[in-house]
Amino acid sequence: WQVGAIPFASRPRHYLELLAGAHRSLVIHGNYLLDDEIEFVAQHREQMSMIYCPRTHAYFGHDPYPLAEMLSRGVRVALGTDSRASNPDLNLLSELRFVYQMHPQISPSEIVRMATLDAAAAMGLEQHLGSLTVGKRADFVTLPIDDDTPADPHELILDATSSVTATFVAGQQVWSGRR
Helix, strand or coil: CCCCCCCCCCCHHHHHHHHCCCCCEEEECCCCCCHHHHHHHHHCCCCEEEEECHHHHHHCCCCCCCHHHHHHHCCCEEECCCCCCCCCCCCHHHHHHHHHHHCCCCCHHHHHHHHCHHHHHHCCCCCCCCCCCCCCCCCEEECCCCCCCCCCHHHHHHHCCCCCCEEEECCEEEEECCC
């Protein structure tokens, strides 16, 4: 840390301007960014991504997160879990389901995208991860499907209370919930 790198009483905008010069930067939380700061992040979405940790945000009782506004302005938002200090289980699927409950104006497909394609892009790994596409690693989980599944498969993931039944990394099963 360089003393004086950011003057005393600086706004988050000053930090964002420094981060914009980096090859890639993750803006964690961003709970109280002003309009011009959100716009700045949107203008630098190729190298700058917002990381929203929904259940941690709720744990600390913050004002409602401006998720819809960020997305409508073009900010790349990826979902995170923060830490066990403020999150009951670090379960990313639970984060998605929480966003679905708390932000009904956000489409199910957009919520799933924030945890897959947008998360991979935020880390600079979109060529290797984030979707089941030829040439990418096959990292995925499986969930049971009920008979009365919704037409939108994204809703199935978000509406369900079901648990993950298996985890695959690079196409190989590494965990099974069946015992």
